[in-house]
Amino acid sequence: MIQLDRLTKRHGGTTVVHELSCTVLPGRVTGFLGPNGAGKSTTLRMLLGLTRPTSGRATIGGRHYPDLPDPLRRVGALLEATPVHQERTARQHLRALAHTHGLPDSRVGQVLALAGISAAADRHACRFSLGMRQRLGIAAALLGDPAVLVLDEPTNGLDPDGVHWLRLLLHELAAQGRTVLVSSHLLSEMALTAHHLLILGRGRLLADAPLTDLRAADGSLEPAYLALTRNSVEFGAVR
Numbered sequence: 001m002i003q004l005d006r007l008t009k010r011h012g013g014t015t016v017v018h019e020l021s022c023t024v025l026p027g028r029v030t031g032f033l034g035p036n037g038a039g040k041s042t043t044l045r046m047l048l049g050l051t052r053p054t055s056g057r058a059t060i061g062g063r064h065y066p067d068l069p070d071p072l073r074r075v076g077a078l079l080e081a082t083p084v085h086q087e088r089t090a091r092q093h094l095r096a097l098a099h100t101h102g103l104p105d106s107r108v109g110q111v112l113a114l115a116g117i118s119a120a121a122d123r124h125a126c127r128f129s130l131g132m133r134q135r136l137g138i139a140a141a142l143l144g145d146p147a148v149l150v151l152d153e154p155t156n157g158l159d160p161d162g163v164h165w166l167r168l169l170l171h172e173l174a175a176q177g178r179t180v181l182v183s184s185h186l187l188s189e190m191a192l193t194a195h196h197l198l199i200l201g202r203g204r205l206l207a208d209a210p211l212t213d214l215r216a217a218d219g220s221l222e223p224a225y226l227a228l229t230r231n232s233v234e235f236g237a238v239r
C-alpha cells in the first residue's frame with residue numbers, strides 16, 4: 001500500500017505539489033492523471049526518494065522508500081526510459097541489476113520473456129527503440145518480483161500490441177494482489193486499464209475515485225477529466 005500524507009513540494013516560491021493525501025490500495029490498477037506540469041512526476045519522485053518533500057510524507061508499506069530493506073524486491077519503478085550502459089546488452093543490463101541487488105540470475109530470463117524482449121536480449125540496449133527501452137524498463141521494474149509497482153507513463157513509445165500487452169500485464173499484477181500505480185496521458189487507455197483514478201491539477205488532488213464514477217455512458221473518461229481539470233491546465237493552446 002502506498003500512502004501520501006499532506007505531501008508538498010515547493011520549488012523556489014512555487015508550490016508544485018500541494019498537501020496531497022491519498023492511499024493507493026493493492027489489488028487494483030490506480031491511474032494517475034493530470035495535465036502537463038500538474039506534479040505527477042514530482043509526486044512519484046518523492047514517493048521513490050528521488051526528491052525530498054518540502055513537507056508531508058510519502059510511504060510504501062508504512063516506510064519511506066530510502067528506508068526499505070531490499071527496495072527492488074518491494075518496489076518496481078519505471079520513471080523514464082531506462083538509462084543503460086553503452087556497451088551492455090539488455091540481458092547484461094538486467095544481470096548487472098540483479099547482481100547488485102542480490103537477485104537470482106534466473107529471474108533475468110523470466111522478466112525478458114514477461115516483457116516480450118527475449119529475442120532482443122543480446123542486442124545492445126543503447127540501440128533499442130523507445131518502445132523496446134520501455135519494455136526493458138518494465139522488465140527491470142519486475143526483476144525483484146515486487147508487491148508494489150510505480151510506473152510513470154509506461155505506454156510511451158509502445159506500439160498498439162505493446163499497449164495491449166501492458167494492459168493485460170497490469171491487470172494480472174493487480175489480480176495477484178500487488179499495488180499498481182501508473183501515470184498516463186492516454187485517457188482511452190486508462191479507461192480500459194485502471195480500476196481507480198487519482199487526478200491531479202496544479203499540484204492538488206481533483207479526484208480520487210473508482211473509474212466507474214468518472215466514466216461516461218459511452219465508456220469515455222474525457223468529459224469528466226476535462227471538466228475536473230478545466231481550471232488547472234497550465235500549458236494549453238489559446239482558443
Ligand SMILES: Nc1ncnc2c1ncn2[C@@H]1O[C@H](COP(=O)(O)OP(=O)(O)OP(=O)(O)O)[C@@H](O)[C@H]1O
Binds near residue numbers: 035036037038041042
Ligand atoms: N527541479 C525543479 N525545479 C523547478 N521546478 C520544477 C522542478 N521539477 C519540476 N518542476 C516544476 O514542477 C511542476 C510539476 O512538474 P512535473 O514534472 O511533476 O509534472 P507532470 O504532471 O509530471 O507533467 P507532465 O505530464 O508534463 O510530465 C512543473 O511546473 C515543473 O516545471
